[in-house]
Each structure stands twice: as structure tokens, then as C-alpha cells.
Amino acid sequence: MKPTTRGTLAAVLTGVAAAVGAAVAAPAVAAETVPVPVPLDGVESALNMQTPRITGQLPVPMPGSPEGPRYVEGRLLPDRALPQLPVTAGLPGADVRTPLPHVLGDGFDHLGVGAPAADLRTLTPGLSLDTPLTAPNPDNFGLPEPKLPQVAVLTPLLQTVPGANVVMGAGA
Structure with missing residues (x-):
């Protein structure tokens, strides 16, 4: 062979x-x-x-439970009709350590970069909307009154604090 x-x-x-x-x-x-x-x-x-010695860490995403709809007085539809879903995971991590040969001599030094997996918290986008009618009005014989419809997009959220270490030292 x-x-x-x-x-x-x-x-x-x-x-x-x-x-x-x-x-x-x-x-x-x-x-x-x-x-x-x-x-x-x-x-x-x-x-x-x-x-080089190379290792990595891959995060496992864990979905959370969304907050249920909140009923608000004066609205026909609940607030947050499409709720935001929280997901917790992490950013991938890496650890790289490579030998650096001495130019003069027999030994080795090393250069290492360590970027540990960082926690990551996210919320998916959500939607809140309201109908173009008000709640029944007793002054108007129990009939609803027209109003402008309301639509709001709840923005997504992304929170993390990444970090890394660069080291150089003796030994392979």
C-alpha cells in the first residue's frame, strides 16, 4: 500500500x-x-x-413557550394576535491551538485562539392588530362605531455577549 x-x-x-x-x-x-x-x-x-488542534462547540437551540394573547379593554381582538416565540441557544464556539516552530532551535511554541460558545437569546417577530370597529357602544343602541384599523409588527430581539481569547506561550 x-x-x-x-x-x-x-x-x-x-x-x-x-x-x-x-x-x-x-x-x-x-x-x-x-x-x-x-x-x-x-x-x-x-x-x-x-x-493544529481544533475543536468546536455547536449550540442546541431550545424553544421556549410564547406569551399568550393579552386581552385589553376596548379592543375586539386580543393584543399580540401572533405571539413572539422565545428561542435560547448560543453562538458556536471554537478552540484552535497551533504549534509555532522556533526559527533557531528544536522547540515549539504555540498560538491559541479560544472563542467559547456564548449564550444567545432571541424572540421571533410578532403581530398585533385590531379591527376597524369599536366595542359595542350602549349610547349607540349597542352597535359598534367605525374606527381606523391598527396593525403593529413586534420587532425581533437578539441578545448575546460574545468573547474570545488569544494566547501565545511555550509548549506545543
């Missing part, structure tokens, strides 16, 4: 083993984020050089 075929086969087997190990180690339902390792060990052994 050629060395390139062996290296490719090693990289594929390492990727499959890492995917199976991650699936067994942490179920997605119980965690807020799912770890995603990028297996480069096969490439490292095939090319006989140090490769």
Missing part, C-alpha cells in the same frame, strides 16, 4: 472514530452545546509534522 493511501486511510479512520466517540460521550439532548473535534491525528502521522 502506498504511503499516501495509508495516510488517507488513517485520516478517514481517525475521523470516524472521533465522530463515534463524540456521539457516545455526550448526548445532544442533555447538553447545551455539542463538542465537535476536528481529527487531524492521521494527517499528523502521515505527514510527520505537528498539526
Whole structure:
């Protein structure tokens, strides 16, 4: 078997083993984020050089329960006819650590970038509307009076605080 075929086969087997190990180690339902390792060990052994260590975190979105319609005095339709749906999740995270060879000497330093998964809170757009008639008026023999219709779009909401760390130090 050629060395390139062996290296490719090693990289594929390492990727499959890492995917199976991650699936067994942490179920997605119980965690807020799912770890995603990028297996480069096969490439490292095939090319006989140090490769970066890369891992990521993918958030699991969790839908919340919407607020129900609110009844307002003087309106025929409830407020927030189409309610906003809250969804909590996170921004994806990443951790990259790459070796930096010394120009003079045998050792290695490293450069790392860590961007942990950040919490994310969202609300979907909503809709509030009212009919072009008022509530029944006792002064007008119980008949409603005409008025201008009202339509309002409730704006979506997006809240998060992302962060990242860049480090450089000794060691691979």
C-alpha cells in the first residue's frame, strides 16, 4: 500500500472514530452545546509534522413557550394576535491551538485562539392588530362605531455577549 493511501486511510479512520466517540460521550439532548473535534491525528502521522488542534462547540437551540394573547379593554381582538416565540441557544464556539516552530532551535511554541460558545437569546417577530370597529357602544343602541384599523409588527430581539481569547506561550 502506498504511503499516501495509508495516510488517507488513517485520516478517514481517525475521523470516524472521533465522530463515534463524540456521539457516545455526550448526548445532544442533555447538553447545551455539542463538542465537535476536528481529527487531524492521521494527517499528523502521515505527514510527520505537528498539526493544529481544533475543536468546536455547536449550540442546541431550545424553544421556549410564547406569551399568550393579552386581552385589553376596548379592543375586539386580543393584543399580540401572533405571539413572539422565545428561542435560547448560543453562538458556536471554537478552540484552535497551533504549534509555532522556533526559527533557531528544536522547540515549539504555540498560538491559541479560544472563542467559547456564548449564550444567545432571541424572540421571533410578532403581530398585533385590531379591527376597524369599536366595542359595542350602549349610547349607540349597542352597535359598534367605525374606527381606523391598527396593525403593529413586534420587532425581533437578539441578545448575546460574545468573547474570545488569544494566547501565545511555550509548549506545543
